Amino acid sequence: MMGEFNLINKYFVDRQAQRKDVILAAGDDCALVEMPENVSIAISTDTLVAGTHFLADAPAAWVAHKALASNLSDLAAMGATPAWVSLALTMPEPDEAWLAPFCSAFFDLADYFGVQLIGGDTTKGPLSITLTVQGFVPKEQALRRSGARVGDWVYVTGELGDSQAGLDVVLDPNKSTKPFAQELLYRHFHATPRVLVGQAMLPYASAAIDISDGLISDIQHILTASHVGVSLDVDALPLSKELIQFVDDKPTAQQYALTSGEEYELCFTVPEEHKGAVDTATAHCGVQVTCIGQIRPQDHFELHASGEPLDWSVSGYDHFKES
Known part of the structure; x- marks a missing residue:
């Protein structure tokens, strides 16, 4: 059976081109990134749990797309430009037949929006996926929920x-x-x-x-x-x-x-x-x-x-x- 670090190296490391604002991605205790000037960082975290957000037998590629798309949608709601994502994946076993299409779809969507995976975690347990995405929005321009006025x-x-x-x-x-x-x-x-x-x-x-x-x-x-x-x-x-x-x-x-x-x-x-x-x-x-x-x-x-x-x-x- 594939160990945790072999699994990470095979499916998650060196899958994408390095963004210029990423100093260090997966492979150390923390990722290191650089923040552009005159922007705020928009951050969103979502968890998808098998049996609640998808059935355990749902196609892995579809689950991956849904997981990342739901997080990117939060950035979209604030007018932010996606930049980085981290992934915490919990699985009952390191199932390569499930991981291969999952990662393929995940990185396809990430690359489309210019988002780089910069870290995360894998662990054993009931199938669940937690993503944290971060993006840039010009300072004091983020769209919020609190700005609507009568007549809008x-x-x-x-x-x-x-x-x-x-x-x-x-x-x-x-x-x-x-x-x-x-x-x-x-x-x-x-x-x-x-x-x-x-x-x-x-x-x-x-x-x-x-x-x-x-x-x-x-x-x-x-x-x-x-x-x-x-x-x-x-x-x-x-x-x-x-x-x-x-x-x-x-x-x-x-x-x-x-x-x-x-x-x-x-x-x-x-x-x-x-x-x-x-x-x-x-x-x-x-x-x-x-x-x-x-x-x-x-x-x-x-x-x-x-x-x-x-x-x-x-x-x-x-x-x-x-x-």
Whole structure:
């Protein structure tokens, strides 16, 4: 059986070109990096646990993509440019048949975004993956949750709800024969972090968050931090044709869009004076950006369609809420 250090050397060391700001990566007690001038360091840590975030028999390459994409999405939400990542991997046994595709997909995505693995840890235990990513954002320009003001417009990137449909297929194999089930399953694991959109919106957005627990839950974090309310137009929610056919009606698809977790799209707010700049600023990003509502005074929360209020009772994902 391969030992820990042989495993690290074979699968994690010398897999990437060295960034100029990395003095020392894996191989010592600590990594050494240099911080550019006039930037703040954005740092995010996420853990994915087998049985909670993915099934143990999920394709290793898909798990790797999901793990890194979820962390990069946090950087995107603050407008940060990804730079470094560390990985703590816990496995029952050093399974090379699992590690090879995991590492291949992990480094493919890391290289695409210019992120270098600078260290981490491997240990024996139930399968789990913990990543810490770090990136740069110009000083005092990071997008936060606390900047939304009454009158700002609410935007989201991409299409919402597909991840939940893919999770349905994971949890209920009987749904694998429904229209577009396999495509939606793939999308559940293969989110695209909206790094370019986050960077493009630095001069214009007043607040931002990534959608990891469902739009209806995550926008509440902006409302709470900014002391505001919101009115959301359910008819404006961006839906894929695959989702609508999978669930078989548009209102159900809209509820998926409101509650679907692990989307890793961005939700951000834009003041009226910058609304006209959104399309131009994001034109090079290659991603759909949709206005879905407007910020209202504190304690106002409304879902509406065709101008009429909706009384839907919907909620997003909570790790500690009993199902």
